Amino acid sequence: MKQAEFLNVVMPFKDKLxxxxxxxxxxxxxxxxxxxxxxxxxxxxxETMEQYKNVEAFAMTMTKNFCLDRLKSKQAxxxxxxxxxxxxxxxxxxxxxxxxxxxxxxxxIMDELPEQQKMVLQLRDVEQYEFEEICELLDMKPTAVxxxxxxxxxxxxxxxxxxxxxxxx
Amino acid sequence: MELDNxxxxxxxxxxxxxxxxxxxxxxxxxxxxxxxxxxxxYKPMFSYFSNAKEERYTKQVPLKPRKNYYKxxxxxxxxxxxxxxxxxNEYQEREKxxxxxxxxxxxxxxxxxxFGKGTEKVAYLQEFETAKQKIYNxx
Numbered sequence: 001m002k003q004a005e006f007l008n009v010v011m012p013f014k015d016k017l018x019x020x021x022x023x024x025x026x027x028x029x030x031x032x033x034x035x036x037x038x039x040x041x042x043x044x045x046x047e048t049m050e051q052y053k054n055v056e057a058f059a060m061t062m063t064k065n066f067c068l069d070r071l072k073s074k075q076a077x078x079x080x081x082x083x084x085x086x087x088x089x090x091x092x093x094x095x096x097x098x099x100x101x102x103x104x105x106x107x108x109i110m111d112e113l114p115e116q117q118k119m120v121l122q123l124r125d126v127e128q129y130e131f132e133e134i135c136e137l138l139d140m141k142p143t144a145v146x147x148x149x150x151x152x153x154x155x156x157x158x159x160x161x162x163x164x165x166x167x168x169x
Numbered sequence: 170m171e172l173d174n175x176x177x178x179x180x181x182x183x184x185x186x187x188x189x190x191x192x193x194x195x196x197x198x199x200x201x202x203x204x205x206x207x208x209x210x211y212k213p214m215f216s217y218f219s220n221a222k223e224e225r226y227t228k229q230v231p232l233k234p235r236k237n238y239y240k241x242x243x244x245x246x247x248x249x250x251x252x253x254x255x256x257x258n259e260y261q262e263r264e265k266x267x268x269x270x271x272x273x274x275x276x277x278x279x280x281x282x283x284f285g286k287g288t289e290k291v292a293y294l295q296e297f298e299t300a301k302q303k304i305y306n307x308x
Contacts, residue, residue, distance in 0.1 A: 007230065018226035032228050039230055102213035103220055110217075125218045128189050150185035156214055157183060164210040 006046050010039060013056045016127055017063045023122040024067040026111055034070065038063050060137050064119060071115070102163070109159040116140075117152035124149055172205055179211065 017038055022031035042049070042059055052058045110118060119138060123129045129137070134145050175198050181187045182195060198204070199215035 010230065014226050014230065015224065019221065019224050022224070032226070035226050036228060103217045106213050106217035122221075125192070126221045128192070130189060146185045150183060153183050153185065157211070160210050160214060 006043060006049075009049070009055055010042065010059075013059060014039065016056070017059055019126065020060060020063050020119070020122055021067050023110070023118055023126075024064075024115060025070060030070070034063065034066055038066055057133060057137055060123075061139075064137065068115065102160075105160070105163055106156070109156050112159075113152055113155060117148050117155070120145055120148045121152040121156075125153075175205075175208070179208070 014035065018031055018035040021034040021038075022028065025031050025034060038059060041062060042055075049055060110121065113121065116138070120134060123134050123137060124131075131142055131145055134140070135142050138145070140148070175195065178187060178191055178195050182192065187195070196215050196219060199208075199212050200219060204212055
C-alpha cells in the first residue's frame with residue numbers, strides 16, 4: 001500500500017483514535033503521542049493491511065490496548081500528575097458562557113468514570129458506534145456493553161443532578 | 170416538540186436500550202436553545218458529547234521520514250565502516266613497513282659498529298706488521 005492510499009484509509013478515523021486516546025489518557029500530549037504511535041504501527045503493517053476487514057475497528061482496538069498499557073505502565077503514575085489541561089482551559093473558560101462551564105463539568109465527571117465505562121460512553125455517545133462494533137472493539141459481551149453504558153450514563157446523570165441542584169440551592 | 174416522546178427516549182437512553190438513531194434524536198432536541206426546564210440538567214451531557222466529537226488530531230501524520238531516516242543512517246554507517254576498515258588496513262600496513270625498516274636499520278647499524286671495531290683491531294695488526302718490517306730491514 002502506498003503512502004497516499006494509506007493516508008486515505010487512515011484520515012477518516014484518525015480523530016477518533018485521538019479522541020479515544022484522550023478520553024483514556026486525559027492529557028492532550030499523551031494522547032497525541034499515543035495516536036502517533038498507533039499510526040506508525042499501522043503504517044508498519046501496511047503490507048498486510050488489506051487483509052483486515054475493518055481497519056478502523058482494528059486501529060481502535062490497537063488504541064484501546066495501547067492506552068490501557070500506558071495507564072498500567074510505570075510512566076502512567078507520573079502521567080496522572082503531569083496533565084494540566086484543567087487549569088489551562090479554565091483560564092479561558094472564565095470568559096466563556098455558563099453553558100460551556102457545565103461542559104467542563106462533564107469532562108470532570110467523565111474522567112472519574114472507570115476505564116471501561118469511559119470507553120463505552122466515548123464509543124457510543126461521542127462516536128456513535130453500533131453495539132456490535134463496540135462489542136468487537138472492546139471484546140465484551142453485548143449485555144456487558146449495555147450494562148456498562150447504562151451505568152455510565154446514570155453516573156453522569158447523577159453527578160449532573162448533584163451539580164445542578166447545588167447551583168440552584 | 171413531543172415532550173412525551175423525549176421523556177420516553179431519555180428513560181430508554183439511561184437503560185441503554187436506545188438505538189443510534191434515537192440517540193441522535195435526543196441529541197438534536199438538546200442542541201436547541203429552549204429545552205423544557207425539568208430537562209435542562211441533561212443539556213450539558215448532550216452538548217458535551219457533540220462538542221467532544223469536534224476535537225481533532227492536529228499533529229502531522231508522521232510516516233515515511235522516520236523509516237527513511239533509519240535506512241540512510243545505516244547506509245552511512247556501513248560506508249563509514251568500510252572506509253574505516255580499508256584505510257585502517259592500509260595505515261596498519263604502512264606502520265608495519267615503517268617498523269620493519271626501523272628494525273633493519275638498527276640491525277645494519279649494529280653490524281656497522283661491529284665492523285668498525287673489527288677494522289680498529291686490524292689497524293693494530295698493521296702496527297705489528299710495520300714493526301716486524303723494521304726488524305727485518307735492520308737485519
